[in-house]
Amino acid sequence: MSAIRALRQVSLVSTRALAVRSAPRSLSRAAMPVFAVRAAPACAARAFSLSARTLGEGASDVALSQKLTEEMQYEKEAATEAEPDFLRSFKAQGVWAIEDVAGNDEVALTRKFGNESIRMMFSIADINQSETQFENEEETDGSDEEPNHSYPIRCSLSVTKSAANGALTVDVICQEGTFVVENISFYKDAQVGTELTAEADWRRRGLYIGPQFDTLDVSVQEEFEKFLQERGINEALASFVPEYAEYKEQKVRSLVILLLELFLIGFTLQEYVSWLQNVKTFVEA
Template structure:
């Protein structure tokens, strides 16, 4: 019993002495003890040497900023001098004044829309300045390529003459068994280079020479209430409307599919054969059908002119209100 009592008395004294020893330890010793460190202590952030030793990375202005800004200002002045008026050119204004179509042009958008009512039909034409921006060749090169395709096309054999013996300007190269004059493709002369055709196919002098227009796609949709929609893909080129394809959709929403589901449904619908595969009389009637609705030569002349005008306006707007001008 005494031994237990002595032990209980000695225990508090020993604890107090040990606590005093701990309190008398140097602070540096406590810090060096890994057992007393908090596990959530924030680690010090490492420092790295700067990537560039010559200049700070926080430059206020780049070396090319001023030069680029001056170039943009120069482009703005040039474009404003070219387009000195907000009014339409006379040919564009004349078409808009006399055309049954209503123009819908949203600044900043590539697509332009023309709409009109024809009886109970709603007609919508769309074209885009992307056709001008995406041109890979100039019109002269396109014309030369088309001429070569006409001369060396696969549909005409090399040893016969497509137009027969009476073709104007043909060069005699002997006769075939059928009596027609044989014209070799490599010996044909372009009409513009033939003296006998100069008066017939081109105006005298350079006053009548006009710069050829670029081809522009025009998508035509004609919709009747409850009767579906017809969609016609056309090309305005050299003052003519060329029909590429004619489609018909019972669901009018498929003609101008705006969602992924409608676009997927449109792919699986048989909309009709290529226009060139139709009967020739049917092709002529479709052309007359469009002509009655104002899709004609006047439209084919207007669209390329308006595309060129809109592209200039959008470029000027881009220079004045888009980066990099806003960043400087």
């Protein structure tokens, strides 16, 4: 048995995993092929017997060429998978820009508001940690019902102004379609308040970060919440953040497993598609 065929039988996930949002999260699910063979159209059986001689000497040449073409098309489409509706709708609003580097846990949402630059950052690591916690709780509970968990995601908001020095930073928890403010800090040096370097983090540790939000006077809390709402830190954004975090987490998980599978058989995705094209050209010659 070839290495590729053997790997197909034990593969955990394939390139199709990006499109299967409802599939179980656990990597111990039933084996799925890396490059699955799809069923031929009904007309293929009639067509290849009539035109086989125009492409080659074998009666199976047309059917094989068609299969190779279908496989190439599927892999190319999977590599440029269409964005889900919720993401297209969010981008169409034109309010927030998404900064998302493939392979990184962190996501940044940025926007302009008057002379202010606003950035909100969150990480998909919170989803992984919450999932592990909930899975452990389910094993302990022994219940067969699937609980409806809403994972809390920590977000860090920073506001800077072109006409003023310093940076306002706000720590919030995003859960169940709302933001809960935990802490508000002000840094006279905007770089200290916003940079994600080890040096900036070290300098922040020695500074007063401000009071806990819930210890402020209620009227101050209410006005600050209005301040955030006006800048788009609202229920709509609180619904988008966990949905996008889930979407990114699925893509990262599927990409890591796919790259591992390709590595084990000595392929890259580009090499596989190129191989398909070369074989197809030879068959059709």
